[in-house]
Every structure is written in C-alpha cells, then in structure tokens.
Amino acid sequence: MKNFDYNIPTRVHFGKGQISKLRGEVKNFGHNVLLVYGGNSIKRNGIYDQVMEQLNDSDINVFELSGIAPNPRIDSARDGVKLCKECKIDVILAVGGGSVIDCSKLIAAGAFYDGDPWDLVLKSSLIKEALPIISVLTLSATGSEMDGFAVISNMETNDKLGMGGEILKPRVSILDPEYTYTVPANQTAAGTADIMSHIIETYFHDVEGAYLQDRFAESLLKTCIEFGPIAVKEPENYDARANLMWAGSHAINGMISYGTDVGWSVHPMEHELSAYYDITHGVGLAILTPRWMKHILSDKTVGKFVDYGVNVWGIDSSLDKFEIANMAIEKTYDFFASIGIPMNLREVGIDEENLEVMAEFASKRGAKYGYVSLSKEDVLEIYKMSL
Amino acid sequence: MKNFDYNIPTRVHFGKGQISKLRGEVKNFGHNVLLVYGGNSIKRNGIYDQVMEQLNDSDINVFELSGIAPNPRIDSARDGVKLCKECKIDVILAVGGGSVIDCSKLIAAGAFYDGDPWDLVLKSSLIKEALPIISVLTLSATGSEMDGFAVISNMETNDKLGMGGEILKPRVSILDPEYTYTVPANQTAAGTADIMSHIIETYFHDVEGAYLQDRFAESLLKTCIEFGPIAVKEPENYDARANLMWAGSHAINGMISYGTDVGWSVHPMEHELSAYYDITHGVGLAILTPRWMKHILSDKTVGKFVDYGVNVWGIDSSLDKFEIANMAIEKTYDFFASIGIPMNLREVGIDEENLEVMAEFASKRGAKYGYVSLSKEDVLEIYKMSL
Missing domain, CATH: 1.20.1090.10 (Dehydroquinate synthase-like - alpha domain)
Structure with a gap:
C-alpha cells in the first residue's frame, strides 16, 4: 500500500426529504447565494421550487445562473465568476448533476482570480482560494458532489480538460435519491x-x-x-x-x-x-x-x-x-x-x-x-x- | 436504506514516515500541547522520541500526561482536564491505542466543562465544546482515531461506559503501520x-x-x-x-x-x-x-x-x-x-x-x-x- 493523505471533508445529508437541511446550511456560509443549475428539468420535476422554498428567508439573497450545458462550457463559468464578483456571493449552490457542480467549482475558484477562469483549467496550481460550494444532486454519475475535480469544455479549441483542488470539494452535499426518480x-x-x-x-x-x-x-x-x-x-x-x-x-x-x-x-x-x-x-x-x-x-x-x-x-x-x-x-x-x-x-x-x-x-x-x-x-x- | 448525515472530518496521514507532518499539524491548532500516552512502550520502541523531535520547536510548549491504562480510567481524565485548565492547552496529542485516544476525548470535552468529567460520560449531551485532538496511532483495534466515541472505566463503581459526540472526532490522525510492528x-x-x-x-x-x-x-x-x-x-x-x-x-x-x-x-x-x-x-x-x-x-x-x-x-x-x-x-x-x-x-x-x-x-x-x-x-x- 502506498502512503496517502486522506481528506474527505464533505458533509452529506443523504435520504428522502433532506432538502429541509438546506436553509440552515446556506446560512452557515453567508447571505448572498449564487444558485447554479442547468435547464428546465429542475423546474418541471419540482426540485427548483423545493430549493427556492428553503432559500425564502429574509437573511438570504439569491442570484441565479442557469443554462449550464451537459458538458459544461468555459463561457458559463465566466458568467458565473462575473456574477460572484458583482454580487459579492458568499456561497455557491449547485443544483444538478456533475456538469452543474463542475462548473460551480470553476466559478468558486474564479471568484478569487483576476485573470480568465480558463487559466485555472489549464493550471490548477493557480487555484489558491475558492468560495464554499453546497450541492444538491439530481443525477448519480460523476461523483462531483464529494470530490475536488471538474471537467470543463472549451468548444472554440475543442478542449475538454480536467482540473481540481482540495479546496474545491463541496462543503455540503444533499443527496436525495428521490431527486433522481425523473432521470430517464x-x-x-x-x-x-x-x-x-x-x-x-x-x-x-x-x-x-x-x-x-x-x-x-x-x-x-x-x-x-x-x-x-x-x-x-x-x-x-x-x-x-x-x-x-x-x-x-x-x-x-x-x-x-x-x-x-x-x-x-x-x-x-x-x-x-x-x-x-x-x-x-x-x-x-x-x-x-x-x-x-x-x-x-x-x-x-x-x-x-x-x-x-x-x-x-x-x-x-x-x-x-x-x-x-x-x-x-x-x-x-x-x-x-x-x-x-x-x-x-x-x-x-x-x-x-x-x-x-x-x-x-x-x-x-x-x-x-x-x-x-x-x-x-x-x-x-x-x-x-x-x- | 435509511436517511443519514455523513460526517467523517478526520484528516489522515497514512503510511511510513508520516510523523513528519506532525509539527505542521500541531502548529495549525496552537502552541500549548498536552501529550497523552500510556506506559513506557512508546519510549522503548522509539515513537516517543520521534514525536518529541516533531514537537521540538520554539513555538510549541509540551505538557505531558502519561500512565493511561488499557481500559482508561476516569481518574486519568480528571488529571488531564486539570492540566488543560492550568496550562491553557490548545491541542491534545494522543499517542497510543484506543485507550489513550478515548481518554483524550474525555479530557478534550472536560476542558470546557466546570463539573466532574464523569458527568460527561454519564450524559454525552452535556458535551458542548472540545479541544482539538490529534492522534498518533500505535495499535489497530478500536477505531478511535476516526470516530467520536470513547469508553471510560470507573473502577470504584465497576462501570465501563461509552460516550460520544461529533466534536470529539480527532481533527488529524497519523497512521503509520510501522508504529504497530512492536505490538505483540x-x-x-x-x-x-x-x-x-x-x-x-x-x-x-x-x-x-x-x-x-x-x-x-x-x-x-x-x-x-x-x-x-x-x-x-x-x-x-x-x-x-x-x-x-x-x-x-x-x-x-x-x-x-x-x-x-x-x-x-x-x-x-x-x-x-x-x-x-x-x-x-x-x-x-x-x-x-x-x-x-x-x-x-x-x-x-x-x-x-x-x-x-x-x-x-x-x-x-x-x-x-x-x-x-x-x-x-x-x-x-x-x-x-x-x-x-x-x-x-x-x-x-x-x-x-x-x-x-x-x-x-x-x-x-x-x-x-x-x-x-x-x-x-x-x-x-x-x-x-x-x-
């Protein structure tokens, strides 16, 4: 067996109805939340409403970034970073599958970086700090909800590259198996x-x-x-x-x-x-x-x-x-x-x-x-x- | 499957020579260290010297509590709590097997409690705060190095009782398999x-x-x-x-x-x-x-x-x-x-x-x-x- 440094810090609320823990968890990290999600599926299946109900609190201000694509693009991350800086975001709430969480990781790191976020994809060692991420998982696949990796695509250059860092591991993930019932x-x-x-x-x-x-x-x-x-x-x-x-x-x-x-x-x-x-x-x-x-x-x-x-x-x-x-x-x-x-x-x-x-x-x-x-x-x- | 809230926060440095990470980890938590251990075995097998070499630093003050028994006694915990309060301990360093780590958990909680530490064994809900614990494991058995439980004996009353709490989980554990070579x-x-x-x-x-x-x-x-x-x-x-x-x-x-x-x-x-x-x-x-x-x-x-x-x-x-x-x-x-x-x-x-x-x-x-x-x-x- 080789030497290793074990660090799996994500706290996980696993099971039916665990969304009820979201409000308290968000408030642990601050007031200004960037809600990141993909298309309309979380609106159709009711998850969006359940999330918004948790965020309906006088201490919480919600900003939204939607339209994250299945292979998440650098452009979305750039938009997210801009929002983080403009709106003084305290915590990123990623609601979706691996693509949404991956994109949120780059946004979280980009919020503390002055250059183009694509630099961080090319060179993970530039990542020094990151906003905290909470994920609400809607697809069992990438494992992004408990790890520090992300894969980001750049369609201009036909690049799809991995990046990562210990500080990108979500602080909290809510894993409700019922949230995957509508996955085809x-x-x-x-x-x-x-x-x-x-x-x-x-x-x-x-x-x-x-x-x-x-x-x-x-x-x-x-x-x-x-x-x-x-x-x-x-x-x-x-x-x-x-x-x-x-x-x-x-x-x-x-x-x-x-x-x-x-x-x-x-x-x-x-x-x-x-x-x-x-x-x-x-x-x-x-x-x-x-x-x-x-x-x-x-x-x-x-x-x-x-x-x-x-x-x-x-x-x-x-x-x-x-x-x-x-x-x-x-x-x-x-x-x-x-x-x-x-x-x-x-x-x-x-x-x-x-x-x-x-x-x-x-x-x-x-x-x-x-x-x-x-x-x-x-x-x-x-x-x-x-x- | 039942609902659960997963939280395994202990960072583990696993493998040969990982003791080299001890100094940095101790300094993350403060200056005043209470070193808790059992008998002379860690002196005979050289682990004590390796630990002391790491603690030999102008920023670290070491206080020692030795003689923790295999089924750790409430008396040792009382002694440890007294030391923590008198010496303004910042972090407890438990070097040993489960008994030493268990005893350290009660000491860590007792440092923030005004009454007799045995109260905390009888009623875990009284545990509100605890000093951080770093463990250096010398025996594979109880798992105390990654959990929040402890078992404490009171020989006067023939009691051996379990206690526990999330905040008693060691923050860091150093697990070097070579440190168990001398276990008979x-x-x-x-x-x-x-x-x-x-x-x-x-x-x-x-x-x-x-x-x-x-x-x-x-x-x-x-x-x-x-x-x-x-x-x-x-x-x-x-x-x-x-x-x-x-x-x-x-x-x-x-x-x-x-x-x-x-x-x-x-x-x-x-x-x-x-x-x-x-x-x-x-x-x-x-x-x-x-x-x-x-x-x-x-x-x-x-x-x-x-x-x-x-x-x-x-x-x-x-x-x-x-x-x-x-x-x-x-x-x-x-x-x-x-x-x-x-x-x-x-x-x-x-x-x-x-x-x-x-x-x-x-x-x-x-x-x-x-x-x-x-x-x-x-x-x-x-x-x-x-x-």
Missing part, C-alpha cells in the same frame, strides 16, 4: 456506466498490498451491477436509486484510490470523443471500456482481470486465467448493452474522420500515463475496435 | 477481534436495501481474515499492518453504519466482563461473538448468516441455509482460535461468580437493544456457553 432510462444507464468507469479505472492498478481498496472497489462494482438495471426498469425504486447514488459518490471521492496509483486510461480517450462530438460521457466510457480491456489483456495484466472476473462477476476461479479474463470482458460488454447503452461509436454518430487526431490528443493528454501506457497507435486501435 | 502477537490478535466485532455488530442489522454498506462490511471482514493471521506471524509485514490499520478505522468511522440501524449486542456483554475482570476487550469479544451468533440464529436471522457465510467465508451457497449459518459460526470460532485467542472465559480467569449481576447490567445497558433483543436470561445463557 438512457441517462440512468449512462450514469451507471460513468460510475463503473471511475471504479474500473481506479481498480486496475499495479500497487501491491492495496487489498482493502480493491475489495471496496469490487463492492462498488457489484452495487452498480445489482442496481443499475433495476433503476433503468423501475425509476422510482428507492433502494436502487439510493445505492447507485451512494456508490457514485464513493467511486471517486478517494476512498478506493487512496493508497494506490491511479492511471486514467478510458477517460482521456472518451474526453476527446465528447469534446469533438458532444456525446454523453457515460456512453462513450461504456463503449470504450470493454475494447480497452481486450487491448490491454496480457500476461502482465491477466491477474487483475482474474480478480475482476471472480470477485465482481462470480466467474468460477478454477477456470483458465485467460478464459476468466475474456469472460469478464464479455460480461462487461453485455452488461452495458443490457441496460440499453448503444455499444458502437457509429451508433452515436462517430466515424473514422477524426480518429487520428483524437487518438493523438488522448494519448498525450493522459492515456500515455494510464494503467497500461497507451500510444497514439494503441488508442487508434481501441477507437477502431469501438466503431 | 496476542495484542495483534485481540485488536483484530475488536475490529471484526465492530464490523459484525454493524453488519447484523435489519434494514432493507443497505446493500452497499453490507458489501463494504464484508470487504472489511475479508481484510481482517486475510491479514490478521499474517500480522500475528510476521509482525513486520507492512501490508498486513497497513490493511489491518485502515480496516480498523473504517470499521467504526460510520462508513458501514450510515444508512443502517446499529444495535450493539456483544459489546455491552463484553463491557461487563472487562469492567469486572479487567480482561482484554478484544479477547472478551472474540469469546462471546460465536456464542452470541449461535444463540440468536433463528428462522428470522438465518438469511443474514447466509450472506455472512457465503460472502465472507466463501461457503457454498447451494447448501442448506442453516448448514451455511452453522458452518459460518464455526469458522468464526476457529478463526479466533487460530490466531491464538483463548476462547473460553475460564481461561481468562472468569468463573460463574458474577455472571448473574453482569448479565443483568449487560442487558439493561445495551444488549436489550441489540440486533436481537437480549434479556438478562439470554445474556446469562451466552455467558454460560462461553465458560
């Missing part, structure tokens, strides 16, 4: 794939002795495999929504990565796809993951695949190790297909055209430093397998 | 049993849909079963010590109990044994646990035992459910015996004499509210099975 089946499936990809990318590592972390990761994967299909079929199944929501937070809050070495592989490959084609992140991850697994399976990695196959998928441990590995990869593919995810790039509108340039960027921007180092040629092959 | 085999085994008991008491609950929590609990149990015997045989096996240490913290920091209902059963029964006979807590837990399991096995509880047997001990799931349950209980007993724990009360000097009165107290003080409610007669029978 395809987004529920994509969210499940996103969660599973976070776990898989973390689980495939080379560090000796991170036994507990690996068992935790397997627990999270089993939870997604158990409840993803239920949530897709029965959107108002509370325990399915609750388990997915809590698994999503733990998939990336550090619990399974502290003590290991995480080399992201599939995420950098997918980020190019959604930067170029604006596809749903979780769908891209689901398409690429089993192809990536097939590509990296070797004498060196097969042991990890055996753990994965036996402990996660319940494959008979007495079989040949490559047989176990290949069965596990097949089960991974079948699982994503079974919850309705389109499993080929062509189905989501991606053809050969930009594969070369995307492969080059993906390798340079992270896949080279993954669990198995991926060159441009490796990435290109994985993309082609995924067509 | 019998204490390593008892610590492993203590950790496993925390997990088992949490795992046996009635709440529907706490699937992820149960898988996490099984992960922790598997970790103890894997590494307990290794640490007993190879005291300087880093990964064994590291996995046990991290499992011990997660066993009781809330991660597996948030969202469930925890009814402690074996702990209240054991607390009477160690209050009356001052035996090692973990040994008492190991002796009682398999007998408690046998006593509560029924049509109503057998399903939980099947999960436990199949997922933790790898028992064939196609067997009869009661057969699985009984095999799991037997494996639990055999495991504790295999790591050298004396598995009968007589072996640790306990006979029939006080069983009745202990059974009465154990039932009243908690076992009545356990996973299966235990009357005085139930407890007495479990004690007798354990003789």
Whole structure:
C-alpha cells in the first residue's frame, strides 16, 4: 500500500426529504447565494421550487445562473465568476448533476482570480482560494458532489480538460435519491456506466498490498451491477436509486484510490470523443471500456482481470486465467448493452474522420500515463475496435 | 436504506514516515500541547522520541500526561482536564491505542466543562465544546482515531461506559503501520477481534436495501481474515499492518453504519466482563461473538448468516441455509482460535461468580437493544456457553 493523505471533508445529508437541511446550511456560509443549475428539468420535476422554498428567508439573497450545458462550457463559468464578483456571493449552490457542480467549482475558484477562469483549467496550481460550494444532486454519475475535480469544455479549441483542488470539494452535499426518480432510462444507464468507469479505472492498478481498496472497489462494482438495471426498469425504486447514488459518490471521492496509483486510461480517450462530438460521457466510457480491456489483456495484466472476473462477476476461479479474463470482458460488454447503452461509436454518430487526431490528443493528454501506457497507435486501435 | 448525515472530518496521514507532518499539524491548532500516552512502550520502541523531535520547536510548549491504562480510567481524565485548565492547552496529542485516544476525548470535552468529567460520560449531551485532538496511532483495534466515541472505566463503581459526540472526532490522525510492528502477537490478535466485532455488530442489522454498506462490511471482514493471521506471524509485514490499520478505522468511522440501524449486542456483554475482570476487550469479544451468533440464529436471522457465510467465508451457497449459518459460526470460532485467542472465559480467569449481576447490567445497558433483543436470561445463557 502506498502512503496517502486522506481528506474527505464533505458533509452529506443523504435520504428522502433532506432538502429541509438546506436553509440552515446556506446560512452557515453567508447571505448572498449564487444558485447554479442547468435547464428546465429542475423546474418541471419540482426540485427548483423545493430549493427556492428553503432559500425564502429574509437573511438570504439569491442570484441565479442557469443554462449550464451537459458538458459544461468555459463561457458559463465566466458568467458565473462575473456574477460572484458583482454580487459579492458568499456561497455557491449547485443544483444538478456533475456538469452543474463542475462548473460551480470553476466559478468558486474564479471568484478569487483576476485573470480568465480558463487559466485555472489549464493550471490548477493557480487555484489558491475558492468560495464554499453546497450541492444538491439530481443525477448519480460523476461523483462531483464529494470530490475536488471538474471537467470543463472549451468548444472554440475543442478542449475538454480536467482540473481540481482540495479546496474545491463541496462543503455540503444533499443527496436525495428521490431527486433522481425523473432521470430517464438512457441517462440512468449512462450514469451507471460513468460510475463503473471511475471504479474500473481506479481498480486496475499495479500497487501491491492495496487489498482493502480493491475489495471496496469490487463492492462498488457489484452495487452498480445489482442496481443499475433495476433503476433503468423501475425509476422510482428507492433502494436502487439510493445505492447507485451512494456508490457514485464513493467511486471517486478517494476512498478506493487512496493508497494506490491511479492511471486514467478510458477517460482521456472518451474526453476527446465528447469534446469533438458532444456525446454523453457515460456512453462513450461504456463503449470504450470493454475494447480497452481486450487491448490491454496480457500476461502482465491477466491477474487483475482474474480478480475482476471472480470477485465482481462470480466467474468460477478454477477456470483458465485467460478464459476468466475474456469472460469478464464479455460480461462487461453485455452488461452495458443490457441496460440499453448503444455499444458502437457509429451508433452515436462517430466515424473514422477524426480518429487520428483524437487518438493523438488522448494519448498525450493522459492515456500515455494510464494503467497500461497507451500510444497514439494503441488508442487508434481501441477507437477502431469501438466503431 | 435509511436517511443519514455523513460526517467523517478526520484528516489522515497514512503510511511510513508520516510523523513528519506532525509539527505542521500541531502548529495549525496552537502552541500549548498536552501529550497523552500510556506506559513506557512508546519510549522503548522509539515513537516517543520521534514525536518529541516533531514537537521540538520554539513555538510549541509540551505538557505531558502519561500512565493511561488499557481500559482508561476516569481518574486519568480528571488529571488531564486539570492540566488543560492550568496550562491553557490548545491541542491534545494522543499517542497510543484506543485507550489513550478515548481518554483524550474525555479530557478534550472536560476542558470546557466546570463539573466532574464523569458527568460527561454519564450524559454525552452535556458535551458542548472540545479541544482539538490529534492522534498518533500505535495499535489497530478500536477505531478511535476516526470516530467520536470513547469508553471510560470507573473502577470504584465497576462501570465501563461509552460516550460520544461529533466534536470529539480527532481533527488529524497519523497512521503509520510501522508504529504497530512492536505490538505483540496476542495484542495483534485481540485488536483484530475488536475490529471484526465492530464490523459484525454493524453488519447484523435489519434494514432493507443497505446493500452497499453490507458489501463494504464484508470487504472489511475479508481484510481482517486475510491479514490478521499474517500480522500475528510476521509482525513486520507492512501490508498486513497497513490493511489491518485502515480496516480498523473504517470499521467504526460510520462508513458501514450510515444508512443502517446499529444495535450493539456483544459489546455491552463484553463491557461487563472487562469492567469486572479487567480482561482484554478484544479477547472478551472474540469469546462471546460465536456464542452470541449461535444463540440468536433463528428462522428470522438465518438469511443474514447466509450472506455472512457465503460472502465472507466463501461457503457454498447451494447448501442448506442453516448448514451455511452453522458452518459460518464455526469458522468464526476457529478463526479466533487460530490466531491464538483463548476462547473460553475460564481461561481468562472468569468463573460463574458474577455472571448473574453482569448479565443483568449487560442487558439493561445495551444488549436489550441489540440486533436481537437480549434479556438478562439470554445474556446469562451466552455467558454460560462461553465458560
């Protein structure tokens, strides 16, 4: 096990009706609130009204920033930073999924930075201070509600880049599984794939002795495999929504990565796809993951695949190790297909055209430093397998 | 899954050499430090010197309170509170195992209380404020390094009572697995049993849909079963010590109990044994646990035992459910015996004499509210099975 510094400071109010804690939490941080959200869905499903009821208080002034896109854009963050400075915002209230929370993180940091917020995306070390963030989660997927990361897109430059910092971790997150009841089946499936990809990318590592972390990761994967299909079929199944929501937070809050070495592989490959084609992140991850697994399976990695196959998928441990590995990869593919995810790039509108340039960027921007180092040629092959 | 408010604020510096972070952490909280520790073991194994080297700073004044007993006594806490008030202590530095950290928690709260600290043990709601605590852990067992609980003994009244509060959670804990290398085999085994008991008491609950929590609990149990015997045989096996240490913290920091209902059963029964006979807590837990399991096995509880047997001990799931349950209980007993724990009360000097009165107290003080409610007669029978 490697050394680590554990810090998961977010306080979480988890469960039905926990929105009732919002007013008190907001007032802990100040008076002027920037409410950040996406489109009209939180107005249609009533969450907006419940939030506004909590903010209806003589001590609270609400300013709104709406229209945050699914792959959040630098322009929205720029607007938010401007509002923070003009309105002397004390606390940012992010109501939505990962995109809204991610965008809020950049706004929170940008409020204390004099230059263009895009600088902070390019260089996280410039982030010295940030406004406190409270999140109200409406989609189980990115885990942004308990971590310090954000992914921001710049459509002018076709960039989709990650940034992060300890001080960007939300101070408080309200996680009500009922708030995800109206998430449609395809987004529920994509969210499940996103969660599973976070776990898989973390689980495939080379560090000796991170036994507990690996068992935790397997627990999270089993939870997604158990409840993803239920949530897709029965959107108002509370325990399915609750388990997915809590698994999503733990998939990336550090619990399974502290003590290991995480080399992201599939995420950098997918980020190019959604930067170029604006596809749903979780769908891209689901398409690429089993192809990536097939590509990296070797004498060196097969042991990890055996753990994965036996402990996660319940494959008979007495079989040949490559047989176990290949069965596990097949089960991974079948699982994503079974919850309705389109499993080929062509189905989501991606053809050969930009594969070369995307492969080059993906390798340079992270896949080279993954669990198995991926060159441009490796990435290109994985993309082609995924067509 | 039940509603919960998650809050695990302790920052942890985990791994070899992390003591180097101590000076900076102490100075974050102030100048006057009360160093709390047990006997001479930290002087013999060099930990005391490493701590003092960190505290050797012109901005730090050290006051010492030593001699904290394995079942920490109210008298030590009274001495500590007096020191805090006289020396204007800013931060308490607890160097030791759970007893030292537990005692430090009462001191931390007592520093802000005008009456006798024992009042705070009897009534946790009197705890309004507390000094910050930094712990340097030297024994993997109680999990006190990441939770808000403490157990304090009053030998005059034969009382051993739990107390707790969110503000008693250590702010920072330094967990260096090498600091447990000198823990002898019998204490390593008892610590492993203590950790496993925390997990088992949490795992046996009635709440529907706490699937992820149960898988996490099984992960922790598997970790103890894997590494307990290794640490007993190879005291300087880093990964064994590291996995046990991290499992011990997660066993009781809330991660597996948030969202469930925890009814402690074996702990209240054991607390009477160690209050009356001052035996090692973990040994008492190991002796009682398999007998408690046998006593509560029924049509109503057998399903939980099947999960436990199949997922933790790898028992064939196609067997009869009661057969699985009984095999799991037997494996639990055999495991504790295999790591050298004396598995009968007589072996640790306990006979029939006080069983009745202990059974009465154990039932009243908690076992009545356990996973299966235990009357005085139930407890007495479990004690007798354990003789």
